[in-house]
Amino acid sequence: MKHPQIPTHYRQYRVEGLHFWDIRQIAQLERLVFLEPMSVSQVCRKYFLSRTRYLVVKDQGRIIAYFGFEVLGQYAHVLANVTHPQYRRQGLAAFVLTRAQPWAERLGAKAFLGEVRLSNQAQLEVLEMIGWKQLGIIPRFFGNGEDAHIVMKVF
Numbered sequence: 845m846k847h848p849q850i851p852t853h854y855r856q857y858r859v860e861g862l863h864f865w866d867i868r869q870i871a872q873l874e875r876l877v878f879l880e881p882m883s884v885s886q887v888c889r890k891y892f893l894s895r896t897r898y899l900v901v902k903d904q905g906r907i908i909a910y911f912g913f914e915v916l917g918q919y920a921h922v923l924a925n926v927t928h929p930q931y932r933r934q935g936l937a938a939f940v941l942t943r944a945q946p947w948a949e950r951l952g953a954k955a956f957l958g959e960v961r962l963s964n965q966a967q968l969e970v971l972e973m974i975g976w977k978q979l980g981i982i983p984r985f986f987g988n989g990e991d992a993h994i995v996m997k998v999f
């Protein structure tokens with residue numbers, strides 16, 4: 845692996861489950877960073893599924909990073925992970941993704957599985973650092989025609 849250590853600046857933070865009243869903040873972050881964001885009602889529908897979890901990191905009540913996943917059989921499929929632009933490169937994505945594993949295991953998952961845009965070098969770097977593997981490419985996976993790397997972390 846390129847980096848043997850997860851950055852440690854995040855130590856002042858903790859990971860917690862998303863509260864219903866914070867769903868709007870997730871949708872705002874989705875709109876801020878994604879080409880194909882989930883709306884408030886879409887996040888809300890996911891939130892109420894027993895197989896779905898959104899884990900968040902907050903700074904004074906404001907969500908600064910999150911990771912959502914949905915367990916399907918033995919896989920926890922990635923919905924999204926985001927770090928607010930003002931809080932990047934502090935290890936928050938690596939932190940929340942790593943802390944999520946026991947939450948996914950409690951729902952019966954044995955691995956994380958996701959799709960990452962070929963252009964998303966930041967996400968690919970984070971995942972490589974914490975031991976995720978790239979399995980292959982699916983052509984034109986995303987709505988705008990971009991290819992996806994299939995990524996996986998076996999627990």
Ligand SMILES: CC(C)(COP(=O)(O)OP(=O)(O)OC[C@H]1O[C@@H](n2cnc3c(N)ncnc32)[C@H](O)[C@@H]1OP(=O)(O)O)[C@@H](O)C(=O)NCCC(=O)NCCS
Pocket residue numbers: 847851877923924925926927928931932933934935936937938939960964965966967969970971973
């Ligand atoms: C991808 C993303 C979640 C990374 O969040 P982050 O909290 O800044 O990531 P981390 O601080 O945990 O990064 C850990 C390591 O990954 C690598 N990395 C992170 N961002 C990088 C970038 N923009 N370029 C190159 N390497 C990067 C670095 O090795 C970094 O360690 P370092 O800062 O000590 O060099 C964030 O950029 C983001 O929210 N992007 C938009 C949403 C998105 O694309 N999500 C993923 C698809 S669902």
